[in-house]
Amino acid sequence: MIDILMQFVKAFVVGGAICTLAQFIINKTKLTSGKILVFFMLGGLVLQALGVYKYLVDFAGAGATVPISGFGYLLAEGAIKGAKAGIFGAITGGLSSASAGVTAAVTFGYLSALIFNTKSKYN
């Protein structure tokens, strides 16, 4: 019970900290949300390529995998695993392991945009 509670606390604190860092950068630089997403994704990717991000994932669980940096982590992790199997795996491993997110975003994104219409921008 305490164990599960701690999992939630860790996810909350680490995930919140990553988002706070993003907000801090937005406040300082006025970067658009698209660029923030790209930078954080690349941040997770590079950290995992250096073999660091997985420790954060082991510690914080969803607190490290739910932010977009976790998407970059999955890409790098898949590529590293694939590279052990050979050159083909090295090239395709990244997108293979990140396929769930991309598939869900395309499928659910398309369906949602099909069904719903833009709400007034002035609310």
Next chain:
Amino acid sequence: MTGKNNANFNKEYVELVSKLTPKTNEPKTLFHAFWVGGFICMIGQFIKIVLSSAFGLYGDNLAGATSMVLIFLSALLTGLGVYDRIGKYAGGGSIVPITGFANSVVSPAMEFKSEGFVYGLSAKMFTVAGPIIVFGVIGSVATGLIYYVLGLLGVIA
């Protein structure tokens, strides 16, 4: 406006706004981003626990399935117009989680639906997600090739 002319008033007003806005809002925006972002990750942890006990998923599959559920929820909330309201309050707290990625897919797609289903809806889905996938794939291929070459050289096991 106490005797000031219009031009003068505008200039002073703009100066006042630029001087005051970031300082007054900054701690507040950071706090909003922290608790909303943290809360979304906590929901992710909850989904993870449910999925692992209900379907016996683990490791990367579990993380992938969790992302799919979060993306579904975010696509739904964006369609209903709820996620954009959360975004106004939370800023980075709603952008950086994977739900923000889904929001960036649905929002422009919905907006440009009137331009058609191919060049409107389907194309605009990738205005923000496109660059992420481009840099992600290039980065992962580079990582894979570096690890492959290091493996050939015997630097890593």
